[in-house]
Amino acid sequence: MFTRTTSLSKSRYCYGLQCLKQLWWRTHDSKAPELVAGPALQAVYDQGHLVGERAQAEFPGGTLVGHEYWEVEEKVADTRAALQARSPAIYEASFLQDGVFVAVDVLARGRAGHTLVEVKSSSSVKDQYLPDVAIQLHVARQAGVDVRRGEVMHLNSACRFPDLSDLFVREDVTEQAEALLPAIPAQLKRMQQALAGELPVVEVGPHCDQPYPCPFKARCWEPVGEDHVSTLYSGRKLSASLLDAGIESLLDIPEATALSTIQARQVRAMKAGRPVVEAGLAKALRTLEAPVAYLDFETINPAIPVWNGCGPYMAIPVQLSCHVVGARGAMTHHEHLAEGAGDPRPAMAAAVVRACQGAETAVAYNASFERRCLQHLADNVPAERAGLRSVIERLVDLLPIVRDHVYLPAFGGGFGMKAVAPALVPSLDYGDLEIGEGSLASTVLQGLLLGGESMDAAERARLRPHLLAYCERDTLAMVKVVERLRELAG
Ligand code: SF4
Structure with missing residues (x-):
């Protein structure tokens, strides 16, 4: 009898390889707040589901093993029936052997044996996928299935919409996975013994972040x-x-x-307990010739591309904030936020060019990101190409100006905007914003533009001002940071 509280699954096996203590908590404290997915992580899971469904379509005529996640015996029985019926492919093929449950993304029948396909929404094979494939091979073979080959099927970063015929790449990992098989029985025994006992003692170390950041770090690491x-x-x-x-x-x-x-x-x-400012700061700031346009983009990265020329996870700019500050300090604000599921880039490109018209300098923080966004727009919106190239030529990165000339103890060893801005300008805070962080903004934007009926009109109308407020705060922060840097430079 399989019980969710004490038995192993393929994901728990992989967590157990990383750390027995993590496995124990994930199993015996499975409702822990650390395990509740926030909106950004939930969005990753949602993209994973979409990719999984799309991958199933690459194996037509297959049988889906449905049921709720706890209905393990029903899943195993349905898999057995699909195998007996010689289904060409089984999606979520489920096996339970010696207290280990695995659900195989796709089990494809071939002339000589089966191929086990692990679908990943990444764009390459990573080392940590191999134990995942190996445990599935082990359990499926123990269950009597003739599995000859193990594959990782991942997204193809060279694929471009609208031609999605090459959306996936299938890579044979049989040899690497088989090399891991001999160790599995002892590993499973060790994990099962750990789960049957008290919380294991495990020292913290590099394994807490490899291959995945452990959600329980706050329990184990001293602040x-x-x-x-x-x-x-x-x-x-x-x-x-x-x-x-x-x-x-x-x-x-x-x-x-x-x-x-x-x-x-x-x-x-x-050691001094106060800011250190280098003499070169004033000179570096003179590169910001007025009027200065402070630019910030928000992007979405759909795993499955939806607009012409886009590939998996390509960052598509869909929102803009731009504060323009004149020589005497007069400030104007421009903003743009895409609406609907249509291609947002033509309107976006026009909005950027309009906002930066007349500015001598365009400033962004960590500008390689904005440069990539501008280049993407220039490549895909020919009507605005000249204007966008002109913005790229005027673009200056504020990050190295800070990093190479200033350090405040409150930076905490980082130069991200969220560390630098409140340290330099304590009145600058994101705490009052409902959306106060880039990855959350991207998640909300993706839902807003591509979520279809999963988000109703009232919710869209409610979220738009929050998104606008967040992006506006980012460019206002740059304006205030530069003002403060000028003060520090004397
Ligand atoms: S923080 Fe490190 S030691 Fe603690 S459970 Fe996680 S991986 Fe294990």
């Missing part, structure tokens, strides 16, 4: 202070060796330690 060596900018290796040497605080780093220029500035600021 670290603002001065902890793990906050050292771009210093993962160095901080590990400092910790090995018993040095936990940036304040205790010996003078002779080899640090990059930015790390050295960070340590100076932490």
Whole structure:
């Protein structure tokens, strides 16, 4: 008898390989708040389901093993029936052997044996997929199915809408998966013993983030202070060796330690307990010639492309905020937010060109992202190409101006806008916004534009002002950051 509380599944097996303690919590505390998917993670799952359904269509005439997730015996019985009926493919083919349950995305019948297909919504085969395929091979073979081949079927990043005939790539991973099979019985025994006992003792370490970030880190990791060596900018290796040497605080780093220029500035600021500002800041800020257009895009990344020329996960700009500040400080605001499921790019491209008209400089924070968005629009909206290229030529990145000249202790070792802006301008806060974070904005935008009837008109109307407010805050933050940098530069 399979019980959800004590038995293993293919995903639990993979978690168990990462950490027995994580497996124990995921099994015995399966309603833990850490395991509740937030909107961004839920959106990833939803995309995964869409990709899974689309992948099934590549194996026509198959049999779907339905049922609710807890109806394990019914699933196994239906799979057995589909095998006996010699179905050409079984979607969600389910097997339960020795307390391990697996549901195979697609089990395809061939002339000589079956092929087991694991569908992934990524665009390549990753090492962590191999144990996933291996445990399915193990259980399906134990159940008496003649599985000859294991495949990972993933999205093809070269595919371009509207031709979706090459949306997927199927890669043979039989050899790699079979190499993992001999270890599986002992691994399963170890996991089952751990689950039958008390919470296992496992030290924290790199495995807490590999291959996936563990959701229980707040339970296992001690909170670290603002001065902890793990906050050292771009210093993962160095901080590990400092910790090995018993040095936990940036304040205790010996003078002779080899640090990059930015790390050295960070340590100076932490030791002094106040901002460090380099003499070159004023000169760097002079590159921002007025009028300055502060630009920010929000994008969506559909796994299955929906507009001409788009590939899987391509970032498509669908929202714009732009504050334009004149030489005497006068400020105007421009914004655009796409509506409906039609191609948003022509209107978006026109809005960017209009917003930046007359600006000497266009500024973005971490501008490679905005540059890519502008280039994508230029490639796909010929009518606005010249105007967009002109914006690209005027584009200046604010991030290196901050990173190469300023450090405040409150940066916490990072130079993302969400770390830098509130540190430089404490009145700047995103806490009052319903949508206060980029990945959530992208999730909401995707639902708004492509969610179809899953979102009604009233909800759309409610969300639009929140999206506009979030994007506007991002460009206003850049304006305020530059004002503050000018003060610091004297
Ligand atoms: S935080 Fe690390 S040690 Fe703790 S359960 Fe997760 S993986 Fe295991």
